[in-house]
Amino acid sequence: MECKADSPAREDVFERIFHPRNVAVIGVSARGNVFGTGIMNALAAIGFEGEIYPVNPKGGEIGGRKVFRSLEEIPGTVDFAIIAVPAERVPQALEECRLKGAAGAEILSSGFSELGTEEGNRLEQEIKNIVSRGIRVVGPNCFGIYCPRSGLTLLPGPDLSRQSGPVGFLSQSGGMSIDFAHIGKWMGIGFSKVVSFGNGADLRETELLEYFRDDPETQVIAVYLEGVDNGRAFLSMLKDVAARKPVVINKGGLSEAGSRAVESHTASLGGSSRIWEAVIRQCGAVQVGDLWEMAEACLAFSLLPPRAYENITVAGGGGALGVSACDTAEAFGLKLPMLDPGITEAILSVLPRPGSSARNPIDAANPFVGPDAYREIFLKAAEDPRIDLQVLVQLVYHYQSLSKAMGVVSVKDVVPYRELAQVSADVAARTGKPIVLVLPNIKQGAESMDIEDMNREMRDTFLGKGIPVYDDIKKALRAIGHVSRYYARRARTLR
Amino acid sequence: MECKADSPAREDVFERIFHPRNVAVIGVSARGNVFGTGIMNALAAIGFEGEIYPVNPKGGEIGGRKVFRSLEEIPGTVDFAIIAVPAERVPQALEECRLKGAAGAEILSSGFSELGTEEGNRLEQEIKNIVSRGIRVVGPNCFGIYCPRSGLTLLPGPDLSRQSGPVGFLSQSGGMSIDFAHIGKWMGIGFSKVVSFGNGADLRETELLEYFRDDPETQVIAVYLEGVDNGRAFLSMLKDVAARKPVVINKGGLSEAGSRAVESHTASLGGSSRIWEAVIRQCGAVQVGDLWEMAEACLAFSLLPPRAYENITVAGGGGALGVSACDTAEAFGLKLPMLDPGITEAILSVLPRPGSSARNPIDAANPFVGPDAYREIFLKAAEDPRIDLQVLVQLVYHYQSLSKAMGVVSVKDVVPYRELAQVSADVAARTGKPIVLVLPNIKQGAESMDIEDMNREMRDTFLGKGIPVYDDIKKALRAIGHVSRYYARRARTLR
Numbered sequence: 008m009e010c011k012a013d014s015p016a017r018e019d020v021f022e023r024i025f026h027p028r029n030v031a032v033i034g035v036s037a038r039g040n041v042f043g044t045g046i047m048n049a050l051a052a053i054g055f056e057g058e059i060y061p062v063n064p065k066g067g068e069i070g071g072r073k074v075f076r077s078l079e080e081i082p083g084t085v086d087f088a089i090i091a092v093p094a095e096r097v098p099q100a101l102e103e104c105r106l107k108g109a110a111g112a113e114i115l116s117s118g119f120s121e122l123g124t125e126e127g128n129r130l131e132q133e134i135k136n137i138v139s140r141g142i143r144v145v146g147p148n149c150f151g152i153y154c155p156r157s158g159l160t161l162l163p164g165p166d167l168s169r170q171s172g173p174v175g176f177l178s179q180s181g182g183m184s185i186d187f188a189h190i191g192k193w194m195g196i197g198f199s200k201v202v203s204f205g206n207g208a209d210l211r212e213t214e215l216l217e218y219f220r221d222d223p224e225t226q227v228i229a230v231y232l233e234g235v236d237n238g239r240a241f242l243s244m245l246k247d248v249a250a251r252k253p254v255v256i257n258k259g260g261l262s263e264a265g266s267r268a269v270e271s272h273t274a275s276l277g278g279s280s281r282i283w284e285a286v287i288r289q290c291g292a293v294q295v296g297d298l299w300e301m302a303e304a305c306l307a308f309s310l311l312p313p314r315a316y317e318n319i320t321v322a323g324g325g326g327a328l329g330v331s332a333c334d335t336a337e338a339f340g341l342k343l344p345m346l347d348p349g350i351t352e353a354i355l356s357v358l359p360r361p362g363s364s365a366r367n368p369i370d371a372a373n374p375f376v377g378p379d380a381y382r383e384i385f386l387k388a389a390e391d392p393r394i395d396l397q398v399l400v401q402l403v404y405h406y407q408s409l410s411k412a413m414g415v416v417s418v419k420d421v422v423p424y425r426e427l428a429q430v431s432a433d434v435a436a437r438t439g440k441p442i443v444l445v446l447p448n449i450k451q452g453a454e455s456m457d458i459e460d461m462n463r464e465m466r467d468t469f470l471g472k473g474i475p476v477y478d479d480i481k482k483a484l485r486a487i488g489h490v491s492r493y494y495a496r497r498a499r500t501l502r
Numbered sequence: 503m504e505c506k507a508d509s510p511a512r513e514d515v516f517e518r519i520f521h522p523r524n525v526a527v528i529g530v531s532a533r534g535n536v537f538g539t540g541i542m543n544a545l546a547a548i549g550f551e552g553e554i555y556p557v558n559p560k561g562g563e564i565g566g567r568k569v570f571r572s573l574e575e576i577p578g579t580v581d582f583a584i585i586a587v588p589a590e591r592v593p594q595a596l597e598e599c600r601l602k603g604a605a606g607a608e609i610l611s612s613g614f615s616e617l618g619t620e621e622g623n624r625l626e627q628e629i630k631n632i633v634s635r636g637i638r639v640v641g642p643n644c645f646g647i648y649c650p651r652s653g654l655t656l657l658p659g660p661d662l663s664r665q666s667g668p669v670g671f672l673s674q675s676g677g678m679s680i681d682f683a684h685i686g687k688w689m690g691i692g693f694s695k696v697v698s699f700g701n702g703a704d705l706r707e708t709e710l711l712e713y714f715r716d717d718p719e720t721q722v723i724a725v726y727l728e729g730v731d732n733g734r735a736f737l738s739m740l741k742d743v744a745a746r747k748p749v750v751i752n753k754g755g756l757s758e759a760g761s762r763a764v765e766s767h768t769a770s771l772g773g774s775s776r777i778w779e780a781v782i783r784q785c786g787a788v789q790v791g792d793l794w795e796m797a798e799a800c801l802a803f804s805l806l807p808p809r810a811y812e813n814i815t816v817a818g819g820g821g822a823l824g825v826s827a828c829d830t831a832e833a834f835g836l837k838l839p840m841l842d843p844g845i846t847e848a849i850l851s852v853l854p855r856p857g858s859s860a861r862n863p864i865d866a867a868n869p870f871v872g873p874d875a876y877r878e879i880f881l882k883a884a885e886d887p888r889i890d891l892q893v894l895v896q897l898v899y900h901y902q903s904l905s906k907a908m909g910v911v912s913v914k915d916v917v918p919y920r921e922l923a924q925v926s927a928d929v930a931a932r933t934g935k936p937i938v939l940v941l942p943n944i945k946q947g948a949e950s951m952d953i954e955d956m957n958r959e960m961r962d963t964f965l966g967k968g969i970p971v972y973d974d975i976k977k978a979l980r981a982i983g984h985v986s987r988y989y990a991r992r993a994r995t996l997r
Contacts, residue, residue: 094856118856163903186944189899193947259826297826297976331754331792361589361613404684408658449681452688453958456951463948481792 015110020143021218023110025200026157027086029058031078031109033100034091034116037069042115043091044069045163046151052165055158060085078103085109087159089151094118097147098133105142111210114146115162120206121148131208138209149205150181153188155198156224161185172197173226174305175219177212180259181205183231183298190302193463195470196309199224213241220248227308228254229301242290249291250500253493255304256292258283291496293489300485303477307486308493310475311441315495316395316487318344320388321480322369323400323445324376332368332398335481339488343367344393357383374405378426382434389438396487399431400445400480403465404458407450418457424465432472444469444476445483510605515638516713518605520695521652522581524553526573526604528595529586529611532564537610538586539564540658541646547660550653555580573598580604582654584646589613592642593628600637606705609641610657615701616643626703633704644700645676648683650693651719656680667692669800670720672710675754676700678726678793685797688958690965691804694719708736715743722803723749724796725787737785744786745995748988750799752790753778786991788984795980798972802981803988805970806936810990811890811982813839815883816975817864818895818940819871827863827893830976834983838862839888852878869900873921877929884933891982894926895940895975898960899953902945913952919960927967939964939971940978 030050034043043061048070050059061069066076075081078088078100088104090097094116104112119131131147138144145152150161155171162181167188174196178184184203191198199222204211212235219225228248235241248254287294295301319341321332333343346354346367354365357380362372369384385397403422410421431442446462466476477483525545529538538556543565545554556564561571570576573583573595583599585592589611599607614626626642633639640647645656650666657676662683669691673679679698686693694717699706707730714720723743730736743749782789790796814836816827828838841849841862849860852875857867864879880892898917905916926937941957961971972978 122856163900165903189944190946193945193950259829297830299974334754335792361617405658408660449684450688451685451958453955453962455688456955456958459954460948460951463946463951467948479794 017218018221020110023086024143024145025152025154025159027057027110027159029060029084029086030055030159031060031062031075031081031085031088031104031107032091033062033078033088033104035061035063035069035074037067041091042162043089046089046091046115046160047072049160049163049165050158053158053160053167054169055160057086057157078107081107088112089115090146091115094127094130094147098130098137101134101137101142101144105137105140109142111143111145113149113151114144114205114208115149115151116146117148117205119147119208131206134208144209145202146205147208148181150184150203152203153184153198153201161188161201161203164188168192168197170197171199171224173199173224173309174229175199175222175225175227176201176229176231177215177219178203178231179205179207179212179233180231183257187229187231187298187302190298191305193466194302194306195466195476196302196305199226207236211236213237213244216241216244216248216254220244220251226252227305228252229305230254230256231298231301232256232258233260242286245287245292246290250497253308253490254290254292255295255301255308255489256287257295257297257301258287291493291500293493295489299482303482303486304489306475306477307443307490310473311396311443311487311490313490313494314395315498316341316491317495318342318393319396319398319484319487320346320367320369320394321398321400322371322381322384322388324371324374324402324405332400332480332484335484336488339484340492341484341488344391346388346391350387350391353387354384374402375409378423378430381427382430385431385434385442386438389434389440394440396441396443397434398443398445398480398483398487399427400447401427401465402447402449403461404448404450404455406461407455407458418461419464422461422465424461424468428465428468428472428474431469431474435474442474443483443487444474445480446476446478447480448478512713513716515605518581519638519640520647520649520654522552522605522654524555524579524581525550525654526555526557526570526576526580526583526599526602527586528557528573528583528599530556530558530564530569532562536586537657538584541584541586541610541655542567544655544658544660545653548653548655548662549664550655552581552652573602576602583607584610585641586610586657589622589625589642593625593632596629596632596637596639600632600635604637606638606640608644608646609639609700609703610644610646611641612643612700614642614703626701629703639704640697641700642703643676645679645698647698648679648693648696656683656696656698659683663687663692665692666694666719668694668719668721668804669724670694670714670717670722671696671724671726672707672714673698673726674700674702674707674728675726678752678754681793682724682726682797685793686800688961689797689801690961690971691797691800694721702731706731708732708739711736711739711743711749715739715746721747722800723747724800725749725751726793726796727751727753728755737781740782740787741785745992748803748985749785749787750790750796750803750984751782751787752792752796753782786988786995788988790984794977798977798981799984801970801972802938802985805968806891806938806982806985808985808989809890810993811836811986812990813837813888814891814893814979814982815841815862815864815889816893816895817866817876817879817883819866819869819897819900827895827975827979830979831983834979835987836979836983839886841883841886845882845886848882849879869897870904873918873925876922877925880926880929880937881933884929884935889935891936891938892929893938893940893975893978893982894922895942896922896960897942897944898956899943899945899950901956902950902953913956914959917956917960919956919963923960923963923967923969926964926969930969937969938978938982939969940975941971941973942975943973 032047061074153161181203219228351365410418435442527542556569648656676698846860905913930937
């Protein structure tokens with residue numbers, strides 16, 4: 008949709024939508040577990056920065072907040088509204104928002120074109136008609152907007168992070184948006200904005216992509232799509248945006264049955280998988296197979312310096328791990344070059360013998376090789392000018408038996424994870440070659456919660472120093488590979 | 503190696519190796535953290551069923567056990583020996599075992615052909631010479647044998663399960679063997695035997711595969727290979743074995759750098775990835791990309807009835823999950839057929855509206871849909887004669903906020919997981935169509951250990967009823983796809 012000449016500048020409209028001074032929540036109820044009350048409580052819980060105005064014709068009070076009988080009754084302007092009333096009452100609510108001068112509204116209600124019924128289609132058309140008279144809409148049939156800076160949150164996201172970050176996510180699916188926001192919280196991905204646009208009666212993929220392109224808070228763009236409204240416009244925009252910022256795309260509904268699911272889910276038309284894959288690649292975007300791969304790629308794009316990583320080292324204990332690392336690396340376009348014999352010898356001098364090897368991968372053989380040895384290993388390996396990045400694999404579970412043998416209470420007391428994080432950060436800064444940590448957990452039994460706990464603390468410690476952490480070597484290398492290929496391509500295109 | 507006419511029957515030899523009445527551990531020490539003492543303590547900790555005889559020329563006592571100065575000093579016969587002395591002393595120790603009449607020995611020590619040195623090769627040749635005079639050897643440079651029934655365990659495996667099961671695993675890599683044994687323990691995979699054969703100076707892939715083929719305790723065979731000794735013999739054996747029991751193979755070292763890692767790891771020669779993949783497929787074996795995929799496939803082969811599963815349903819809350827389920831299914835050779843309108847209507851009658859859909863995937867829309875509804879859903883969907891198997895996806899984290907809202911202490915008190923497991927088992931038994939559970943965990947933060955704990959208890963509860971559990975829909979469908987294609991192929995071949 009084009010901005011009309013006499014309408015306010017789009018930046019201003021989006022500013023009022025993402026960082027509203029106040030939000031009207033239409034469809035709260037003192038009784039029952041309704042969506043409106045849920046989102047209102049979520050806004051309060053996450054600490055939304057502006058005013059919250061609950062609206063219900065019955066008036067009264069909910070959770071200590073005065074309930075307004077109508078939009079009109081609210082004093083002053085309303086920047087943004089959240090609509091969660093039954094579908095048939097949505098158009099009227101939206102019209103009231105428009106009359107009140109709201110910049111936009113998110114419509115959480117379902118019961119529109121996704122039903123495939125005449126009534127559903129008619130109601131969605133009514134929304135479009137109101138939009139054309141001057142209000143922007145996210146939804147219907149969506150989970151809304153999450154913006155850590157302002158404290159807007161998704162349904163049901165009372166416990167999402169308030170920490171902003173470089174990743175903007177636009178998602179046709181509400182489930183994907185809330186899942187990704189939760190995954191990002193612990194995986195170490197900070198979000199600028201997440202927009203679940205559902206049926207996309209107004210705002211949807213192409214315009215949101217353009218917004219993220221121009222948004223200075225967004226440096227990495229993630230997209231979950233089931234189908235597009237206007238393929239040509241979208242692809243042209245995608246090509247333009249991907250030349251400036253990495254765009255990571257997951258396209259759902261690429262199978263026959265998937266298309267059927269998409270239809271009932273967000274009323275979109277899918278498309279053949281091969282065509283999509285080829286087209287997305289041609290646009291220079293990064294294609295991923297599922298939400299997990301998307302999150303892992305976004306983490307790497309967020310934390311790794313923006314460049315190609317052709318040659319890497321992999322260091323850790325356990326030889327087969329090294330073997331699988333090598334095999335995996337090549338599949339993702341990365342190489343583990345054989346290190347110079349002088350460097351190999353220098354590394355071997357700090358490793359236990361026999362059993363270790365250091366031609367690359369660097370197999371420390373012993374899981375208890377400590378931070379000082381790894382400092383030497385990293386520094387020596389970084390002397391090879393070909394090496395762009397180093398991967399460290401740590402199997403913390405080995406410390407469990409050590410802590411038991413030593414009569415120590417917790418495995419946290421014997422794993423030198425803080426020192427290892429410090430060494431990794433120091434070496435990465437000194438050499439300019441980033442380090443990535445891999446923490447596989449092969450003991451996930453009910454009796455090994457201590458290892459899970461340890462791994463999570465270790466992950467947070469490394470993330471706190473800007474080091475990406477993965478739980479599997481394959482995932483780590485796949486993510487690094489995405490970053491590397493994206494920047495390699497961009498360098499070629501700009502040349 | 504062929505059995506000589508005058509040597510004891512191979513079954514008897516293997517019986518004494520896997521279920522020894524006693525084990526001599528050569529290379530224990532009262533001081534220092536040596537491998538020999540480690541494996542002796544591990545045998546004691548796991549509750550090895552036979553006698554343990556520590557051996558060290560210095561004699562004395564370790565952990566309340568008399569240390570024998572030599573093999574000879576041990577009264578009576580010795581069935582099996584574990585050798586963990588420095589490489590140069592291994593041949594003599596092995597020769598003593600042979601003279602004592604041991605059926606076999608595992609050599610944990612490294613420092614042989616994997617070094618690529620003349621000395622290493624010479625020592626390994628000495629081992630082969632002794633083998634030819636009449637003792638079987640596992641190793642050197644390995645982690646040995648794990649046999650839950652007898653209580654033999656890997657280095658360092660004091661806490662592996664004593665529960666036997668259908669899966670036999672033979673691994674060139676020690677790290678892979680201990681990792682797989684640990685993963686199996688919580689993932690629900692029971693082992694008949696695990697053999698880490700390292701450099702494979704005597705027993706290795708082909709003969710062990712034959713042994714597993716004939717072993718009545720082994721129903722599913724898993725193989726981690728880096729290279730084979732005699733390709734022709736191995737492939738001929740593989741074809742023969744795969745026609746009788748599923749063989750799941752992971753081949754490491756298929757890349758250039760991987761081959762190099764393999765060389766330092768187990769002194770094998772790798773091979774081109776394309777050739778291997780084609781050949782393994784032609785043999786009717788199941789090829790997997792890594793250890794995780796191998797474990798997931800073995801779980802499905804262990805718990806699902808042995809047949810092809812062409813058509814499945816996927817049920818759960820969260821529409822995008824359904825979409826990704828469909829897309830993934832087709833990639834693994836499975837279909838989600840559109841259910842009959844009558845069945846769809848019947849299922850919708852027990853689901854919240856609007857938001858839900860039931861054409862397949864079955865999107866319950868609400869994560870709190872309970873066991874009674876799922877019983878109806880499963881029973882109704884099973885009425886479609888095309889459906890072979892049903893997948894249930896549960897996002898337990900939603901109950902976290904519910905438990906908080908209800909003021910309940912633990913999320914375990916609000917998730918009806920026992921009832922859901924009972925319903926799933928009942929329906930699977932009644933319909934003859936197995937159910938597979940998927941438990942994704944999108945909240946893996948340090949503050950959400952309660953969800954991890956809940957998921958693990960839920961997993962154990964379902965596994966206890968013979969229901970396979972995965973943490974990701976893609977992994978579940980990939981594993982089911984492996985089972986399905988294996989049996990479909992076998993049916994075609996036998997026809």
